Amino acid sequence: MEITVEQMYNIENKGHDMGFLKKFMMENAGAAAVRRLVEKFGNVESKNILIFVGMGNNGGDGLVMARHLAGYGAKVTVMLLGTPENIKTEESNWNWSILEKMPSVKLMTGGSTDFNFNPDIIVDGILGTGISGEIREPYASAINYINQTNCYKLAVDVPSGLDPQTGETANIYTKCDMTVTFHKMKQGIPKRKDLTGELFAEKIGIPPEAEEGIL
């Protein structure tokens, strides 16, 4: 069953109000996406993985992925597309503060795309269900960098720039090899398999009762 973005937010909020906090949903989302990646590659040890992180919860999922991938022995670099003080949500902030205590993950901020290594894998955690309007900087430059770089690309929830409700694209958008979306498929995402690549919908622990009165 495909659901709307509004239904997803309502289910997420109801699950949170039941006590299954968004930080746990985020943890399960990031872990599920990493499992798909590890399954794809067999082993991510020593792979150069570059994770672009937006300032909302799509970015937060990327931060969770960074921690899990470090645990698998990958060489992880996180590029936060802004400054840590401007991270928008409590859950993302919490995950950033953990990474600050992990020298195994290289943290970069601001959004420069002048990297001194070639990534094997890019994770697109720039924009998810919160997208609105044309893509602004520094997100636009990050999306251009992703599209110009020849490596494997995983989209967190939805390729950034693709509207998960309508399937329409903004002025720029990423083209990925795999997309891992969460809880249930959103209506617009499967309309653009050319941008999503392989597509998976992963459960993230939200109680089914959180759907009551919404679906």
Ligand SMILES: NC(=O)C1=CN([C@@H]2O[C@H](COP(=O)(O)OP(=O)(O)OC[C@H]3O[C@@H](n4cnc5c(N)ncnc54)[C@H](O)[C@@H]3O)[C@@H](O)[C@H]2O)[C@H](O)CC1
């Ligand atoms: N489905 C679930 O239960 C869960 C989903 N998770 C992830 O959370 C994101 C949605 O997070 P949200 O913070 O609401 O939105 P985004 O991260 O997509 O981005 C919002 C952020 O981006 C800015 N912005 C919006 N449009 C633009 C634009 N065109 N150009 C530049 N910047 C833009 C805006 O200012 C906002 O601050 C969902 O996709 C999942 O990945 C959670 O992990 C929990 C469980």
Ligand SMILES: [K+]
């Ligand atoms: K994304």
